[in-house]
Amino acid sequence: xxxxxxxxxxxxxxxxxxxxxxxxxxxxxxxxxxxxxxxxxxxxxxxxxxxxxxxxxxxxxxxxxxxxxxxxxxxxxxxxxxxxxxxxxxxxxxxxxxxxxxxxxxxxxxxxxxxxxxxxxxxxxxxxxxxxxxxxxxxxxxxx
Amino acid sequence: xxxxxxxxxxxxxxxxxxxxxxxxxxxxxxxxxxxxxxxxxxxxxxxxxxxxxxxxxxxxxxxxxxxxxxxxxxxxxxxxxxxxxxxxxxxxxxxxxxxxxxxxxxxxxxxxxxxxxxxxxxxxxxxxxxxxxxxxxxxxxxxxxxxxxxxxxx
Numbered sequence: 001x002x003x004x005x006x007x008x009x010x011x012x013x014x015x016x017x018x019x020x021x022x023x024x025x026x027x028x029x030x031x032x033x034x035x036x037x038x039x040x041x042x043x044x045x046x047x048x049x050x051x052x053x054x055x056x057x058x059x060x061x062x063x064x065x066x067x068x069x070x071x072x073x074x075x076x077x078x079x080x081x082x083x084x085x086x087x088x089x090x091x092x093x094x095x096x097x098x099x100x101x102x103x104x105x106x107x108x109x110x111x112x113x114x115x116x117x118x119x120x121x122x123x124x125x126x127x128x129x130x131x132x133x134x135x136x137x138x139x140x141x142x143x144x
Numbered sequence: 145x146x147x148x149x150x151x152x153x154x155x156x157x158x159x160x161x162x163x164x165x166x167x168x169x170x171x172x173x174x175x176x177x178x179x180x181x182x183x184x185x186x187x188x189x190x191x192x193x194x195x196x197x198x199x200x201x202x203x204x205x206x207x208x209x210x211x212x213x214x215x216x217x218x219x220x221x222x223x224x225x226x227x228x229x230x231x232x233x234x235x236x237x238x239x240x241x242x243x244x245x246x247x248x249x250x251x252x253x254x255x256x257x258x259x260x261x262x263x264x265x266x267x268x269x270x271x272x273x274x275x276x277x278x279x280x281x282x283x284x285x286x287x288x289x290x291x292x293x294x295x296x297x298x
Contacts, residue, residue, distance in 0.1 A: 065292035095209035098172040
């Protein structure tokens with residue numbers, strides 16, 4: 001029986017820049033930063049109040065997994081903003097929006113009332129996008 | 145200036161005296177001030193003054209945005225920074241004083257309360273983990289990722 005998701009990926013273009021974005025701007029906590037040879041690290045972060053979920057900031061580089069053509073294709077798609085990486089929740093979306101904006105995070109949509117709650121959309125430093133919502137709007141069926 | 149109220153069907157609706165966005169910007173500025181000056185002697189009264197709020201109003205708004213009072217938030221930032229310093233092999237005293245605590249006893253007590261173990265035990269545990277990571281880094285990476293990167297041990 002599967003119980004939880006513990007590790008998932010975010011494909012990033014540059015690990016140093018991703019570290020700065022996720023740790024210094026979004027406020028995620030660094031879990032692992034282990035050198036794995038030249039220019040590559042095992043780099044994982046967790047949302048501040050969710051230590052049992054690690055996001056691997058996975059570099060797109062030519063490797064066993066990504067032949068040159070695949071890596072090039074993936075980099076193009078990430079830059080185009082094709083990949084949505086999920087929904088992040090916060091206590092107060094207006095305060096979070098103002099804080100992230102003050103830190104230079106690029107928003108594609110300001111906090112907007114939708115039928116499911118108030119939502120904003122922002123991009124990470126690579127081009128991946130996230131939905132930001134208030135936690136109150138994300139509680140349906142969680143308490144069954 | 146006082147809030148203005150409209151009487152509609154026996155319910156008083158309080159209309160904010162300034163647009164909400166300014167309110168949020170002020171609270172966020174106070175939070176960012178704490179983030180940037182946690183190591184200094186911060187006078188939270190001054191932050192409220194600079195934000196043009198009464199102290200009570202400021203604390204209430206800050207808490208509604210961040211779930212903590214400014215004082216609780218400052219303490220949590222200091223302890224979080226101290227954790228980072230201990231992971232970087234700083235001594236307990238160095239960590240304590242560089243994040244703005246004046247007393248080692250206060251620091252150790254608060255650290256234990258928030259983190260669940262004493263600063264020295266936390267530092268020792270991380271030192272041991274760092275040693276293991278440097279000796280056998282692949283033991284800390286799920287093998288599917290190591291395989292994708294071609295990091296498998298020879």
